[in-house]
Amino acid sequence: MAGSIAKRPNGRWRARYRDDTGRERSRHFTRKVDAAAWLDEVTSTLHAGTYVNPRAGxxxxxxxxxxxxxxxxxxxxxxxxxxxxxxxxxxxxxxxxxxxxxxxxxxxxxxxxxxxxxxxxxxxxxxxxxxxxxxxxxxxxxxxxxxxxxxxxRKIEAAMRIPTVEQVGRLLAHADSNRVSTRHGFRAYVALCAFAGLRKGEAAGVQVGDIDFALRRLTVSRQLQRDGSTFVARLPKYGSERVVHLPDELVEMLRLHVERFLPEEPPSDAWLFTVRDGPMYDNDIDWRWRATRTSAGLPHVRMHDLRHFYASGLIAAGCDVVTVQRALGHSSATTTLNTYSHLWPTAEDRTRAAAADLMRDAQAPPGGPRSVGAL
Incomplete structure (x- = not known):
């Protein structure tokens, strides 16, 4: 609805309009030109659907x-x-x-x-x-x-810290302390993060039934988070439910963990890592991790660095982007590339490696590897 401008008895100009609810609104000005400019601005926002009630702000x-x-x-x-x-x-x-x-x-x-x-x-x-x-x-x-x-x-490649194989070995060696009974069984937790790429809450949420010992795989279907003074089980971050294929050595470590630290023939919904009568989560994990890395002489290593260690190992072994994405539970391949693109070989690296193979073949003695002429 178009507005109107009228001169008041006091000599001022009143501009009026009806807002998007039908309510009449007005404003007074000393000059008619100012009233017209304001009214034009208001009515244009009404027509464009961008009108803002002056009282709302x-x-x-x-x-x-x-x-x-x-x-x-x-x-x-x-x-x-x-x-x-x-x-x-x-x-x-x-x-x-x-x-x-x-x-x-x-x-x-x-x-x-x-x-x-x-x-x-x-x-x-x-x-x-x-x-x-x-x-x-x-x-x-x-x-x-x-x-x-x-x-x-900081650039991701500059800020990311990836532990070495030797450092991860030290962390595993110090994860179970003979002096502190409450840390017994933490070694398997550290191994899940380092060799299956699980996030902190995902590893805490593993139940016995999630592990298929015959097929050597782990179903990641939940994570544990603090909820006040207790915990709550939720879907993994960004809905990243997935199946992780486990190496034989990790499967064996998990089997021994179940035998040693869980009751005989535990139910499928039994938590893999426990503290007293409940699952190990949040501060329970933080305390054990700090003790582990201090004992190993690696106070700078973060729990999430183990996930980077796992990703870097997959990439070094020649896994493609989609494979790494699925193993880590990223929402898209773009997320994986944005995080780890600097770890994949560049075109220059592949060109150099291909040329090196050609050169070795060309210089191979007769009867050895294929020659350039055989290409």
């Missing part, structure tokens, strides 16, 4: 988040991270319409001194999603996070 950032967050399909850990991100902003009490890009820039700069670049990016994405939701709900007209620059992240 009065809600504060924190208030909008408090109403929006419960509607999101988040895991508890995601909600915890979101709450931490929102709690760190310095504009939580400001009306949404008053928040500018400068506020976001200031927050990013202050947090860059406290958080790693990866953590900052994760929490920035959460804050950005709040503003995008506000735009979608027509609380604000524009997202103030657009154009905000984040600190540079």
């Amino acid at each position: 009065r809600v504060t950032f924190q208030q909008f988040y408090d109403g929006w967050a419960p509607r999101q399909l988040w895991l508890p850990s995601t909600r915890t991270n979101a709450d931490l991100a929102i709690g760190s902003v310095e504009f939580g009490d400001l009306p949404m319409k008053a928040i500018r890009r400068s506020h976001i820039d200031t927050w990013v700069k202050s947090m860059s001194a406290k958080w790693a670049s990866t953590t900052l990016k994760t929490r920035f994405v959460i804050v950005r999603s709040v503003f995008r939701a506000a735009v979608a709900d027509r609380v604000i007209a524009e997202d103030p996070t657009i154009g905000v620059a984040l600190p540079r992240r």
